[in-house]
Amino acid sequence: MHTPHVLAFDIFGTVVDWHGSVQREVQALYPAVDAGAFALAWRAGYQPAMARVRSGELGWTRIDALHRLILDGLLPRFGLDHLGETERQHLNRVWHRLDPWPDTVQGLTRLKTRFTLCTLSNGNIGLLTNMAKRAGLPWDCILSAEVFRAYKPDPRTYLGVAQTFDVAPADVMLVAAHQDDLAAARACGLATAYIERPFEFGAAQPKDVSPDPANTLHARDLLHLADLLGC
Known part of the structure; x- marks a missing residue:
């Protein structure tokens, strides 16, 4: 890989x-x-x-x-x-004020030792900053649809990350729990990692977290992603 x-x-x-x-x-x-x-x-x-x-x-x-x-x-x-x-x-x-998943902070901290970590969310910059401050999310950079004035899945968002860091799209990996988001990123040349969040919509409505072979990686959570990426 x-x-x-x-x-x-x-x-x-x-x-x-x-x-x-x-x-x-x-x-x-x-x-x-x-x-x-x-x-x-x-x-x-x-x-x-x-x-x-x-x-x-x-x-x-x-x-x-x-x-x-x-x-x-x-x-x-x-x-x-x-x-x-x-x-x-x-x-x-x-x-x-949203709470992180139990694996989030530790997983991000491990990943940060090897990779540059940024957000790529439709949430605005103030929202993402306040959330990170409260939850202790160790981002290197906060990027948002607000920066690109386009919501995902507009290609400007995914390609905007590569442009921000002056790297090729293939040097960026989108990490997400949503297959449509990942598919849009792949169409722009990004690598993709799917994270299983079966209870995103609550325990009463578990969602299908089956692997899609089109993704570069499939992880149970962010700790597992860190394992897969050697962190």
Whole structure:
């Protein structure tokens, strides 16, 4: 295998447990709400919201603002339309407070000894920075759709990583728990590593984590990825 120079990481679901984190916080704040369903519904609005930007209906919009648009539309469905602006702002920033998976920090720390680590997320820079600070994520660089003004899977995001570090696309490996993200990266010439996150959508909705032979590597978690890459 050609050894990459840069590992670029998808964040939501791959590095951090968005569903469990949102569920726990909503449950603590609003015990009467079905917090698991709330987390799933909020995330379900993510792709349609980005599609509004891609279509030109909305101008370029950071994910924080898209999360807020989704949230405001969601609250009446869960009996929370009474929330005031301060409560809505606090709840919207739950995406800055997502908890890492148990293997994440140790796995990244090991990988960092050999590779340059960066984020490649649709999340905006402020969100990713706050998340990293809180969770102790040891990035060398934070890259975001905000930098490239394009959301994944736009080729500008994947190729933008290679351009940022002045390396060939083959010298970048995207690490993600989503096969569509990895397929788009491969189409741009990047190496790819799939990370199994069977409970990304909660324990009640385990997802298929079967290997795709098109990926360069397939790992159970980030510690296993470090093993595979000799860290």
